Amino acid sequence: MTGPSQQDAPPPPPGGGADPLLSLRGVNKSFGAVHVLQDVDLDVFAGQVTALVGDNGAGKSTLIKGIAGIHPFDSGSYVFGGEHVSVTNPKQANALGIEVVYQDLALCDNLDIVHNLFLGREVTSNGLLDEAAMERRATETLAGLSVRTVRSIRQHVASLSGGQRQTVAIARAVIWNSRLVILDEPTAALGVAQTEQVLKLVRRLADNGLGVVLISHNLNDVVQVADNVAVLYLGRTAAQVDAGAVSRNQIVELITSGRTGSIGLAANGTAAEVGELPDLPVPVDPARPSDEVTR
Amino acid sequence: MTTTAPPEGTEHTEAPGEPGRGGLAVFGDAAREYASRLRGGDVGALPAVLGLLALFVVFTALRPNRFTTPFNFANLVHQSAAVIVIAMGLIFILLLGEIDLSAGYTAGTAAAVMGIVVTQRGWPWWIAVIACLVTGAVVGTVIGWLVARLGIPSFVVTLAAFLGLQGVLLKLIGEGGTISIRDETLVAINNDDLPVLLGWLVCLVTIAGYAWVSLRRTAVRRAAGLQHTALPVALTRIALVAALLVAGTAYLSIERSPNPNVTSLRGVPIVVLLLLVLLVGLNFVLTRTSFGRHVYAVGGNAEAARRAGINVWRVKLTCFMISSTLAATAGILLASRDNSISPTTGGADTLLYAVGAAVIGGTSLFGGKGRVVDAVLGGLVIGVIINGMGLLSQPSSVVYMVTGLVLLVAASVDALSRRRAASTGRL
Numbered sequence: 001m002t003g004p005s006q007q008d009a010p011p012p013p014p015g016g017g018a019d020p021l022l023s024l025r026g027v028n029k030s031f032g033a034v035h036v037l038q039d040v041d042l043d044v045f046a047g048q049v050t051a052l053v054g055d056n057g058a059g060k061s062t063l064i065k066g067i068a069g070i071h072p073f074d075s076g077s078y079v080f081g082g083e084h085v086s087v088t089n090p091k092q093a094n095a096l097g098i099e100v101v102y103q104d105l106a107l108c109d110n111l112d113i114v115h116n117l118f119l120g121r122e123v124t125s126n127g128l129l130d131e132a133a134m135e136r137r138a139t140e141t142l143a144g145l146s147v148r149t150v151r152s153i154r155q156h157v158a159s160l161s162g163g164q165r166q167t168v169a170i171a172r173a174v175i176w177n178s179r180l181v182i183l184d185e186p187t188a189a190l191g192v193a194q195t196e197q198v199l200k201l202v203r204r205l206a207d208n209g210l211g212v213v214l215i216s217h218n219l220n221d222v223v224q225v226a227d228n229v230a231v232l233y234l235g236r237t238a239a240q241v242d243a244g245a246v247s248r249n250q251i252v253e254l255i256t257s258g259r260t261g262s263i264g265l266a267a268n269g270t271a272a273e274v275g276e277l278p279d280l281p282v283p284v285d286p287a288r289p290s291d292e293v294t295r
Numbered sequence: 296m297t298t299t300a301p302p303e304g305t306e307h308t309e310a311p312g313e314p315g316r317g318g319l320a321v322f323g324d325a326a327r328e329y330a331s332r333l334r335g336g337d338v339g340a341l342p343a344v345l346g347l348l349a350l351f352v353v354f355t356a357l358r359p360n361r362f363t364t365p366f367n368f369a370n371l372v373h374q375s376a377a378v379i380v381i382a383m384g385l386i387f388i389l390l391l392g393e394i395d396l397s398a399g400y401t402a403g404t405a406a407a408v409m410g411i412v413v414t415q416r417g418w419p420w421w422i423a424v425i426a427c428l429v430t431g432a433v434v435g436t437v438i439g440w441l442v443a444r445l446g447i448p449s450f451v452v453t454l455a456a457f458l459g460l461q462g463v464l465l466k467l468i469g470e471g472g473t474i475s476i477r478d479e480t481l482v483a484i485n486n487d488d489l490p491v492l493l494g495w496l497v498c499l500v501t502i503a504g505y506a507w508v509s510l511r512r513t514a515v516r517r518a519a520g521l522q523h524t525a526l527p528v529a530l531t532r533i534a535l536v537a538a539l540l541v542a543g544t545a546y547l548s549i550e551r552s553p554n555p556n557v558t559s560l561r562g563v564p565i566v567v568l569l570l571l572v573l574l575v576g577l578n579f580v581l582t583r584t585s586f587g588r589h590v591y592a593v594g595g596n597a598e599a600a601r602r603a604g605i606n607v608w609r610v611k612l613t614c615f616m617i618s619s620t621l622a623a624t625a626g627i628l629l630a631s632r633d634n635s636i637s638p639t640t641g642g643a644d645t646l647l648y649a650v651g652a653a654v655i656g657g658t659s660l661f662g663g664k665g666r667v668v669d670a671v672l673g674g675l676v677i678g679v680i681i682n683g684m685g686l687l688s689q690p691s692s693v694v695y696m697v698t699g700l701v702l703l704v705a706a707s708v709d710a711l712s713r714r715r716a717a718s719t720g721r722l
């Protein structure tokens with residue numbers, strides 16, 4: 001243990017003291033014998049971008065699938081908008097205003113943009129599809145996101161570029177007046193210009209007052225748009241801190257070893273910050289590849 | 296050309312805000328738009344329509360006095376009806392990217408149930424028809440459940456059903472036996488014609504309905520300030536459909552009995568009315584309801600559909616139920632046409648012709664692309680080949696080879712247009 005220094009002072013809590021939009025406390029998830037999430041905590045604030053980072057297998061995907069109700073948590077508290085809620089399927093999450101934009105996009109290539117935006121939640125009148133209403137609302141939503149790159153909203157998604165597809169996926173998440181949007185690696189397969197475009201869109205979502213969770217392996221993205229950073233390490237919350245309070249190197253250290261200075265998990269496995277975590281041994285594997293994070 | 300619009304409804308559009316363009320300009324725009332879609336690999340029903348026209352020309356040239364007669368055309372409709380109806384059901388399965396190999400024997404088995412109810416039990420025809428359709432629905436439910444819920448590949452499940460139902464059919468009608476259908480109503484379904492006046496009424500109602508639907512769609516979209524079909528283009532399309540229907544009705548209303556003094560044969564076959572109702576109804580389900588949209592979504596990307604909150608297995612189950620119920624309907628047509636049910640009812644090539652019909656019509660075997668009208672166009676192509684080759688007194692060997700060749704050409708067109716579509720981003 002290093003002695004206390006200026007750098008090791010506990011960082012201020014993220015969110016500037018406001019009540020979080022989403023607050024998870026001590027959530028657990030196991031798949032069979034594999035304990036994927038162990039007492040994970042997470043706070044997401046309205047109007048802020050929370051970056052969720054961690055190495056491969058740290059539990060990021062499992063965490064967002066739990067939030068979205070695809071694989072419900074086994075235990076723990078799930079507070080959304082100040083109320084304890086139970087989310088056990090995607091419909092319940094959608095009803096709360098939680099939307100997930102997946103890494104592999106989850107768009108249907110054989111349908112056009114409007115059809116994809118309203119997939120599973122078609123607007124109907126008298127039980128029939130109301131194409132005109134859907135098309136109008138789609139146009140408004142894309143205009144609200146300042147999207148001007150698509151030629152026609154009636155073109156098939158198969159004809160769109162990667163950035164445009166990502167834009168459609170994000171537009172689908174916000175078309176229902178959602179409150180929390182979770183983006184799983186939105187810039188993973190994009191070029192430089194398209195990444196820039198998508199990150200601007202992500203920032204705009206938060207500026208419009210939505211809570212945004214951004215999962216990314218790219219620390220440039222994180223530093224560029226995130227207000228605070230939550231780090232998962234081997235299925236535990238290593239730390240959640242203001243993005244301005246930590247350096248890029250500290251984030252890398254948190255991702256690869258679970259702690260940096262006084263921030264993060266203590267060597268005996270308890271969180272230095274969050275004292276109430278149970279005393280479980282942390283499997284430490286210094287040989288874990290970290291090239292993806294530091295790249 | 297067709298009585299339905301494609302699900303995406305993007306053809307022949309004019310941008311909002313330029314209504315000043317009129318006259319021939321909109322036709323030029325529409326033609327350019329269509330040409331660009333063709334170049335982009337979105338060939339739609341064009342190959343089937345061209346193929347149908349080519350076959351008509353060839354057979355008319357070779358057998359002008361036998362092929363191109365009202366008698367033969369009515370005959371053609373009766374012959375193709377069952378394959379068309381099975382193909383309509385298969386479209387729901389193919390849209391999912393699945394296959395149903397058992398549809399033919401589902402037709403046979405359901406028809407056998409109908410035959411038993413109406414002959415051995417002596418119950419009225421409508422109870423027999425209900426029993427037949429319920430049989431189809433039950434078969435579809437079982438297959439659909441196994442495929443959608445247990446996740447067994449549809450190829451295997453329906454192959455098993457293909458073999459199993461063949462046995463059930465034999466068991467029902469007895470080894471080597473047949474059940475003859477004498478009930479007048481059942482026999483009339485796929486043998487008799489509507490009164491001439493009623494035929495014309497159906498024709499006019501269809502034209503009026505088509506005109507109303509397409510004009511109203513244009514009006515709604517125009518009022519909402521969205522892209523819409525230019526009015527002259529819409530009117531031209533309505534006129535084409537009307538001309539085709541009127542010509543067909545007039546042709547079939549000609550006296551076609553070889554001996555009119557003994558018995559008169561004229562009017563639109565009853566089965567045409569059934570095909571029309573199914574075409575409009577099923578097309579409506581696929582293009583205008585959430586369920587239909589979900590079928591396309593599941594076929595396009597099942598995982599995306601699941602994440603969008605669509606109950607994928609229920610969509611699949613429903614599609615298998617629809618398909619098998621339509622197969623049972625085809626069973627009624629087969630039994631009616633033959634006046635009997637034999638161990639080969641719905642067997643032999645019935646299913647393969649139906650799959651071929653769907654593919655020739657433009658439905659993709661890979662899922663996510665297809666329309667109900669494909670079944671009608673493709674079914675007519677198959678029907679014309681079989682009918683025409685028969686009139687040329689060609690042996691079965693040649694008929695099979697030609698049919699196989701046509702199917703191969705259709706599949707090649709599908710594959711080539713798909714490659715083209717992939718490179719230009721249209722699907």
